[in-house]
Amino acid sequence: MDIVGQKNMQMNKKTTLAAIVGFNRPDHLKKCIQSVKISLNNFNKNIKVIIFLDRDLSNPPGWKQCESLVKTSGFEFYINTENIGLRQNMYQIFNYFKKSSFDRLILIEDDIDVSPNFFYFFQINFDL
Numbered sequence: 001m002d003i004v005g006q007k008n009m010q011m012n013k014k015t016t017l018a019a020i021v022g023f024n025r026p027d028h029l030k031k032c033i034q035s036v037k038i039s040l041n042n043f044n045k046n047i048k049v050i051i052f053l054d055r056d057l058s059n060p061p062g063w064k065q066c067e068s069l070v071k072t073s074g075f076e077f078y079i080n081t082e083n084i085g086l087r088q089n090m091y092q093i094f095n096y097f098k099k100s101s102f103d104r105l106i107l108i109e110d111d112i113d114v115s116p117n118f119f120y121f122f123q124i125n126f127d128l
């Protein structure tokens with residue numbers, strides 16, 4: 001078997017958590033979710049997406065839109081009961097990851113539109 005084949009076999013055994021961190025930005029969150037779905041359609045090998053949504057009520061209509069987007073995304077999600085901010089959200093995700101069975105973690109902030117090849121790129125380069 002060639003080296004590429006061996007690498008693909010190893011790659012398929014590892015699981016990846018892709019964590020989307022959402023705030024009170026419905027337009028950004030919608031684009032992010034759409035781009036993640038496109039990238040997953042192109043390459044979904046042992047990748048699980050979970051959305052972590054902060055409860056920022058400074059703009060109630062915007063937050064309600066975010067909540068609706070998350071609940072209808074088709075992804076697993078966690079909605080905080082209060083506004084905990086970026087740092088605490090990251091701690092929350094890292095703690096979730098440490099206690100999980102995932103081998104790798106990709107953090108995606110809600111204002112990022114990922115490339116259609118995003119997950120493919122990460123999967124083939126994680127072990128470099």
